[in-house]
Each structure stands twice: as structure tokens, then as C-alpha cells.
Amino acid sequence: MLFTELGLSEPILRAVSERGYTEPTPIQAQAIPVVLSGRDLLAGAQTGTGKTAGFTLPILQLLSTSTKTMPAKAPIRALVLIPTRELAAQVEESVRDYGKHLKLNSMTMIGGVNINPQISRLRTRVDILVATPGRLLDHLQQKTVDLSHVEILVLDEADRMLDMGFIRDIKKILAILPKQRQNLLFSATFSDEIKALADGLLNNPALIEVARRNATAELITQKIYPVDRERKRALLTQLIKEHNWFQVLVFTRTKHGANNLAEHLNKEGISAMAIHGNKSQSARTRALAEFKTGTLQVLCATDIAARGIDISELPHVVNFELPNVAEDYVHRIGRTGRAGSEGEASSLVCIDEHKLLHDIERLIKREIPVVQVPGFEPDPRIKAEPILNGQNRGQGGGGRGQGRGQSAPRSGGQARSGGAPKPAGSKPASGNGAGRGAAPVLHRTGGRGR
Secondary structure, three states: OOHHHOOOOHHHHHHHHHOOOOOOOHHHHHHHHHHHOOOOEEEEOOOOOOHHHHHHHHHHHHHHHOOOOOOOOOOOOEEEEOOOHHHHHHHHHHHHHHOOOOOOOEEEEOOOOOOHHHHHHHOOOOOEEEEOHHHHHHHHHHOOOOOOOOOEEEEOOHHHHHHOOOHHHHHHHHHHOOOOOEEEEEEOOOOHHHHHHHHHHOOOOEEEEOOOOOOOOOOEEEEEEEOOHHHHHHHHHHHHHHHOOOOEEEEOOOHHHHHHHHHHHHHOOOOEEEEOOOOOHHHHHHHHHHHHHOOOOEEEEOHHHHOOOOOOOOOEEEEOOOOOOHHHHHHHHOOOOOOOOOEEEEEEEOHHHHHHHHHHHHHHOOOOOEOOOOOOOOOOOOOOOOEEOOEEOOOOOOOOOOOOOOOOOOOOOEOOOOOOOOOOOOOOOOOOOOOOOOHHHHHOOOOOOO
């Protein structure tokens, strides 16, 4: 199928062609006709599937060809709610790129920046508003934004919005919007909370699911590097230098860990910056811009900050620390191997994380190949330390290990994956990847995956 077969207007097709696209992705091929028909939509699609164009293109088409009589002052007609500032900026950039030949205007409304320029911008024509929930509520409370003429609502990355605690904000916004409107909800997963939100929001929606839940892309080469917790930074430094990796997105569990790691890499002559919620918006924007252009070699990020990073052909993702929740592994490595490009996802795994690794392999239904780097073999004398509140005991020192003060798992107290792994010598349980007791278990593949 080609974009020309989807019923889009010539100015939109011209903009799509200028970006080098001729064939829609599966989510675009299915979503665009549904949105153009005026139906509500519930779409299951992970980042990297092309979902942004899946709703941006038909919204531009509907607004540009509408024959509805508009008030004298052009109102906001489409509202796109986004969980993170970075993703909001990227979505609005897509709106501008695809709508460059149309007489439609858009703006980004995010927190972390001065509100006054946004207030001034709202006094001009804004057809499509891309906003994060918190800052939109600020404007609503100050009565600086009018949503009474919104015709189309998009909730993008709805699962992450719920994870980040935006559900109350979203419900406040929904209560203000016109009852008669088209609703589009996109989510990587369909939890009970998402289903409940969809039931209350959508009217007889079309259901599209293009990515199997918790599937990992076949184009992503996944590797496990066993290493002691104290030597992770040295191993990461060696891998980056030895293989000349560029555009490396490295995940840490915490903001503090991201800062420490970026500082260490810079001292080793590797250009790196951290991106997380405590950074100013200008610092986050600059880091992301430098990373996209390739002038910044490594970006150290927490899960929430990285959610908004959408870079085509990103070659390397590194899990400096495995996530406490197995599903987040899928989201993390899904930032590479996009749009037909190959990518590599590497995880540095110490003895404390064997249970987390087992949970991940059980989720994705495959064993991840192990690569042992000479000189970094785990010391069998080191015992596992339970990851309590996201932190290993004994890692409190600012320079030791992979950073202190790691974040708590979402469910509180103990990490969801349970306590310490089995001691060395325990009889392995049956099943995929089970029985990871101590470092030697990780040598099951004999170096397979080099």
C-alpha cells in the first residue's frame, strides 16, 4: 500500500513525500482511514511504529477540509495530550512538518518553561495544541486557554501517562472538553486501567493492535554482559571506546545514577550528558538536540525522561542497570531497531540483577545471548545483594558501583521481582532462563553471541 491510496489531500501527500516516505507503516495504514471516517480509535502501538503520523496526518486532513462554520477568533480544534515535554515537542514538530503546505497553526504547551510566551501565543491562531497535562491545567486555571471548540482529542502514550500519575489531571481536562468530539487513544499496553479509561472515553471505537504486547523487534540484537556491580562503568567505557559506539542511549534507574555516569564518561574522554526530570527544560532540549545530531556521543537517561526520545536509526541502547519492571525493558530497547533499521541492545548485568533478568526473559519468551568480555569476568566470591527500594545495599558511596539512591519500584517496598536470587549451587528450576543463582549461571551459552 502507498500513502496515495489512503485518501489524503495533495498538500499532505507532498509533505509526506518531501520527508522521503512513500509506504505507510502498519499502524498508519490501519489508523488513517479510521480517523478520516470520524470514528473513535483505540490503538495498541509502541513507540517507533510510526503512530505519530498515524494520527497527525488524518487530523490535518480533517481540519483543513472541514466545512464547519468557525467563530471569528479561530479556536483550538484538536488537542493532543502527551506525557513528556520532549515527546510533545517532537509531536508538534511532526504536525508542522506534515502541515507545512496547509493554513493550519500549532503550538507546544509544556511545563519547565516560562508560561508568559505561551499565553501570548494563545492570543493568536492555534488550530492544533500539543500539551502536557500539568501545564494545560495551569492555563485552564488561569483562563488563558479555551477548549470549548475542540473537535478531536488524542491521548498519546496513555499507559505512560497513567504510570506518571496523570490520571486525575486527564479527567479534569476531559470534564472541560465538549461532549461531542472524536477521541483517539494510543497505548503500548492494555492494562485494566487503560481499558477502564477507554471505556469511559471512547464511543464504539475501532480497535487496532499492530505490535504484539511485550514483543521485542527482530531487528534488535540483544546481548547480556555479565560484570560485577563495581566494574560496570569501566566495562561500559571499554565497550564504547573499543567498538567506537556513537549515539548511545544509556538507561540508569535514577537521576543521581545518570548524573554520576555522565560525569564518569566525560572524565574518560567520552562526551556524555544526563537527561532527567530534575534538569531544566533548556538543558534537556540542548542535550537531546546534540544527541540527535551526533555531536553528543552518549545520553544517560532515566525511564521517564527517555520515554519522549524518538530518534530514527538509533544504533545503541545500553541498560546500565536493568529495570525493576520487566515491561520497561521492552520499552527501553524499542528505541532502537526502528523503521527497518538494525539496532543493538546491551545489558550490563551483575549478580544482584539475575532475578530481574529471569523476569525479562520470561516476559519476552527468549533467552538473551551472553557475551563475556575478557578481564571483566564476575568474581564468584561476590554475593548477591537484594535490590531493596531500587537500591543495592553497600552502594551508597558517591563513586562506588553504579550510583546511589536508586529509585523505588512502582509497587513500593520490595522490587516486584522478589528478593535475592538463589545461592550458587542451587538446582536450576525448569523453564526458560530459570535458576540464575550466581554469576556462573550466566555462562550457560559459552560466550554465544560474540
